[in-house]
Amino acid sequence: MYVVTGATGQLGRLVVEGLLAAVPASEVAVAVRSAEKAADLAARGVTVRVVDYDRPETLADAFAAGDRVLLISGSEVGRRIPQHRAVVDAAAAAGVALLAYTSAPGAATFRLADEHKATEELILASGLPYALLRNGWYTENYLGDAAGTVARGVVLGSAGEGRIATAPRRDYADAAVAVLRGEDANAVYELSGDAAWSLPELAAELAKASGKPVEHRDVAPAEHLAVLVGAGLPEGFAEVLVDVDAGIARGELAGTPGDLARLIGRPTVPLADSVRAALTA
């Protein structure tokens, strides 16, 4: 059985679609918090197991010997080490055949990567066959409100000219499917878009695709923090994002080793295509 956690999230849904395009639904299970959110998948023949990373007892029956499991990292920053430990422990107790994990780039030293590094250590210590999918940044992180960015005419950040090798979630999802269905074990993939771009280049792409002026404004970290908090982000999370921009300025998300394109057997989707799609959505 292929088992996907976080399968009702944005990445997880794409992974499940990729699996269902390749194998019968009877070979696919999801381990999710809400059976209701996964009702559409159950209706298509996918096995739904209800789990909560925060409640280890719910994970006891989530996996079986021989399963090929994708642990999609949790979304609650600061709580993820015990959460992921509970999943790794359950996978080890079951004796799964593969534990794949959506991690962070190996070059990342910003705080957001700490929980991913700790999870990688837990997985290595478990002795399970593993695959570390060190996902770079999603293109969608920058295009969630593309129309709003164009309307304001400003791409704001504190990453300077730092470059970011993003790819859309779909590309990372296709890579996860390839790894789940592949033969490699104990492999580490540094997944990124084929090309890296900077925030000034993002502003130029948005201007080109919209026909409206969009400028890049680089600000000091303290001002970046104030803008994010002013926009309604909780201060702790805003600090995490500003810290990521410092990592981007240091070049920590700029690597383009090509692992993602190799796994999916095609080039990753370029920024310009994602910008056009976001503005016409």
Ligand SMILES: NC(=O)c1ccc[n+]([C@@H]2O[C@H](COP(=O)([O-])OP(=O)(O)OC[C@H]3O[C@@H](n4cnc5c(N)ncnc54)[C@H](OP(=O)(O)O)[C@@H]3O)[C@@H](O)[C@H]2O)c1
């Ligand atoms: N590389 C990047 O640029 C980037 C950006 C953002 C996040 N991430 C990481 O990548 C992960 C997947 O991204 P995404 O866009 O798919 O995020 P997402 O849409 O927020 O999905 C997160 C998934 O994790 C599940 N989850 C959260 N806490 C859980 C718990 N306690 N027990 C069981 N399931 C739990 C959620 O369940 P529900 O569906 O019930 O909410 C959801 O399905 C994120 O969780 C985060 O770790 C990466």
